[in-house]
Amino acid sequence: MVFECQDCHKKWHYDVKVCIFCQGNVTEVAVKQSTVRGFTKVEIPSPGHTRVPYCDLLLEDDQGNFQIRKSFTEYKLGDLIEEAPKELKQEARKRTVGLIGAGTMGRGIAQVSAQTGYQVIMIDRHEEIARKSLSKIDTLLSKTTKEDVKQEILGRIKITTNFYDLEHADLVIEALTEDMELKKEVMKELENECSQNTIFATNTSSLSISELSQVLEDQSRLVGLHFFNPVPRMKLVEIVKSKYTSDRVVEFAKEVATEMGKTPVVTGDAPGFIVNRLLLPFLNEAIDKFSDATSSAADIDKAVTLGLNHPMGPLALADLIGLDVCKAILDELYEGYKDHKYKPCKTLCIMVEKGDLGRKTGKGFYKY
Ligand code: NAD
Numbered sequence: 001m002v003f004e005c006q007d008c009h010k011k012w013h014y015d016v017k018v019c020i021f022c023q024g025n026v027t028e029v030a031v032k033q034s035t036v037r038g039f040t041k042v043e044i045p046s047p048g049h050t051r052v053p054y055c056d057l058l059l060e061d062d063q064g065n066f067q068i069r070k071s072f073t074e075y076k077l078g079d080l081i082e083e084a085p086k087e088l089k090q091e092a093r094k095r096t097v098g099l100i101g102a103g104t105m106g107r108g109i110a111q112v113s114a115q116t117g118y119q120v121i122m123i124d125r126h127e128e129i130a131r132k133s134l135s136k137i138d139t140l141l142s143k144t145t146k147e148d149v150k151q152e153i154l155g156r157i158k159i160t161t162n163f164y165d166l167e168h169a170d171l172v173i174e175a176l177t178e179d180m181e182l183k184k185e186v187m188k189e190l191e192n193e194c195s196q197n198t199i200f201a202t203n204t205s206s207l208s209i210s211e212l213s214q215v216l217e218d219q220s221r222l223v224g225l226h227f228f229n230p231v232p233r234m235k236l237v238e239i240v241k242s243k244y245t246s247d248r249v250v251e252f253a254k255e256v257a258t259e260m261g262k263t264p265v266v267t268g269d270a271p272g273f274i275v276n277r278l279l280l281p282f283l284n285e286a287i288d289k290f291s292d293a294t295s296s297a298a299d300i301d302k303a304v305t306l307g308l309n310h311p312m313g314p315l316a317l318a319d320l321i322g323l324d325v326c327k328a329i330l331d332e333l334y335e336g337y338k339d340h341k342y343k344p345c346k347t348l349c350i351m352v353e354k355g356d357l358g359r360k361t362g363k364g365f366y367k368y
Pocket of ligand 1: 123205
């Protein structure tokens with residue numbers, strides 16, 4: 001589905017009734033479709049995860065032209081695939097996205113942004129950190145992408161330590177260490193360096209976006225864009241609207257997430273947003289169940305993977321996230337909602353105190 005404004009011809013990939021830019025009428029426009037005539041599929045092994053499907057699709061358009069397209073989504077023979085109109089792809093290429101913080105998340109968001117066709121400016125404290133991140137992106141892309149395409153993607157990522165390089169960015173996403181004072185300092189600097197039209201986003205998992213926006217003169221321009229780890233693989237982006245974020249900025253965030261191939265969901269600025277608020281009490285309960293010593297960790301995980309059809313059991317997942325991180329999020333939820341159901345259970349507190357934090361320390365519910 002593609003929707004187009006009849007007045008300014010702006011396009012969206014999701015249902016929009018009124019244009020957010022000129023208030024014109026938006027109507028659905030016909031999209032070119034291709035039929036899947038053949039495919040090959042390999043599964044890429046990915047440690048600790050289910051295998052990732054990687055397909056070559058042989059497509060035939062309505063004029064009988066054939067093309068091959070790569071896809072991480074599986075299709076059946078005869079499935080219809082919509083072609084994004086050319087103007088949309090070109091528009092995506094025109095955007096410039098700044099990333100502050102080239103760690104785990106900043107690196108992932110930079111990779112996906114460059115793969116979308118955006119120009120990317122990646123900033124960290126030292127150029128060396130950003131350079132190492134770029135080299136990790138190179139290694140990751142080498143596993144799935146042809147050399148010439150990879151070079152084109154890498155060529156869109158510029159690394160720097162200078163905030164003034166962000167002057168003309170359309171969007172700047174901060175993915176800095178989870179520290180409110182640091183993020184506030186950087187936001188202030190961004191407002192000095194960027195144009196008035198630049199939209200700011202934060203990838204914070206737990207900090208209040210309304211509080212962070214208090215250092216800005218224009219608080220309506222900051223929105224939460226909460227990506228999930230690993231960014232290239234995870235489809236969801238939570239779009240977090242603070243009490244000041246404008247509707248125009250939320251629409252822009254949805255549009256960018258969609259262009260990146262992600263599915264956006266909108267939520268308010270409250271502890272845990274959607275996913276962590278639901279997930280952490282579940283992990284906490286699984287840990288509490290483990291402590292009654294009637295089931296092994298492996299049996300609890302097996303019950304959840306087979307009984308609830310989850311790709312991974314809660315104890316293996318807690319080990320992957322890090323038990324200290326799980327406890328910190330539960331503390332945050334408990335503090336925010338003052339509800340006993342979020343209180344970290346005794347076993348979790350003891351394991352964190354002992355330093356058994358999961359994969360990162362080699363021991364959690366399992367040994368690594
Ligand atoms: P990380 O520690 O891997 O990366 C943080 C980066 O910020 C580092 O490269 C560090 O050098 C850089 N940095 C610190 N101070 C800086 C400064 N003054 N100027 C420039 N760069 C600076 O952290 P991460 O896991 O990528 O998390 C980043 C953000 O994303 C946090 O807000 C976190 O809550 C959020 N988040 C993390 C995950 C996850 O699974 N790791 C998932 C979703 C959201």
